[in-house]
Amino acid sequence: MDSSVVHALILGLVEGLTEFLPISSTGHLILASDLLGFNDERAKVFNVAIQTGAMLAVVWEYRRRFLSVDRQLYRNLIVAFIPAALLGLLFGGYIKQFLFSPVPVALAFIVGGVIILLVDRGTRVAHIESTRAMTWKDALKVGVAQCFALIPGTSRSGATIIGGMLFGLSRPAATEFSFFLAVPTLVAAGAYDLWRHQGLFAAEHLHMLAVGTAMSFVSALIVIRWLVRYVATHDFRPFAWYRIAFGAIVLVTAYSGIVQWSAP
Numbered sequence: 001m002d003s004s005v006v007h008a009l010i011l012g013l014v015e016g017l018t019e020f021l022p023i024s025s026t027g028h029l030i031l032a033s034d035l036l037g038f039n040d041e042r043a044k045v046f047n048v049a050i051q052t053g054a055m056l057a058v059v060w061e062y063r064r065r066f067l068s069v070d071r072q073l074y075r076n077l078i079v080a081f082i083p084a085a086l087l088g089l090l091f092g093g094y095i096k097q098f099l100f101s102p103v104p105v106a107l108a109f110i111v112g113g114v115i116i117l118l119v120d121r122g123t124r125v126a127h128i129e130s131t132r133a134m135t136w137k138d139a140l141k142v143g144v145a146q147c148f149a150l151i152p153g154t155s156r157s158g159a160t161i162i163g164g165m166l167f168g169l170s171r172p173a174a175t176e177f178s179f180f181l182a183v184p185t186l187v188a189a190g191a192y193d194l195w196r197h198q199g200l201f202a203a204e205h206l207h208m209l210a211v212g213t214a215m216s217f218v219s220a221l222i223v224i225r226w227l228v229r230y231v232a233t234h235d236f237r238p239f240a241w242y243r244i245a246f247g248a249i250v251l252v253t254a255y256s257g258i259v260q261w262s263a264p
Contacts, residue, residue: 007038008212012050015212016219019054019186020179020227022116022158022239023246027105030152031250034102034262042200044100048193049209053216055186058179060217061224066183072132073180079136080143080177081184087147088189099152102261103254108153109247116240119162126170131177134169141167142177146185153247156185161236175231179224 014032018025029047033039038046059066065073098104128134145163149156157178164174253259 004208005211007036008046008050008208009215010036011038011047012053012212012215013219015047015050016054016057016216016221017223019051019182019216019220020157020223022112022155022161022236023243024105024109024112024153024155024158025051025054027109027153027155030100030105031102035259039262041197044096045193045197045200046209046212049190050212050216051186052190053213053218054220055183055190056213057217057220057224058182061221062179065180072134076131076134076136076139076177077180077184080139080146080181081188083140083143084146084150084185085188088150091150095150095152101263102250103263104151105153106247106250106254108151109243109250112154112158113240113243113247116158116162116236116243119166120171120236120240124165126165126173127168128173129170131173131180134173134177138167138169139177142169142174142181146181156182158236158239171231171235172228175227 011029011032014028015025018028026047030039033043033047128138142160142164145159145166146156147159148154148163149159160178160181161171161174164177165171169177250259250261254261
């Protein structure tokens, strides 16, 4: 099998499995790409583009809600999308230049894990039990929280879910709104990156994008359905410990020389 197809399958699987869990899909893709030796500019754009598959999984799973033309939902999504979109346009280039490498990602893993442990503990009183009860102000607060996800390794879903819980959303409501917010966020990020770097891709690369996106869709759909059931009776602390342990392993292997991770 063509090595580019193998890379696409692996990275698509990684993207789909991690996009909606609070463990950072971007961080995992950076690490996986580095281990595969697929870490040039084309790889960075590819990793953003295949997020479209995860977005399509959300649209498919919640197609009735989206097709019902829920004006309140669309308004909240637009409001929540704006903060990270503006900051991404202003600072996206600097973030890719200085933070898209394994060691900064590992540090973000650990910090994010500690934050989850501090926030998601004990019984938290939720004032908003459903996404249908969210106002535009609630959506804006989640949108501000999503800005932290511009730092690779932080986790978009982690920032929006934990941020939503801090602002009074129940764990299921915060998780569901995080799913919904992925749609405009991932579409915009993927389209913008492909447009800016279209010269990096030729016709022979289209099959790789298609394979990665398809794998991302399938694996993300499985995770979405599992996570909805999981959050009904569990907290996110296991993911926090996973983040801390994984980040520590990357730092140890980096500074011991066991793995030759790339530098910024």
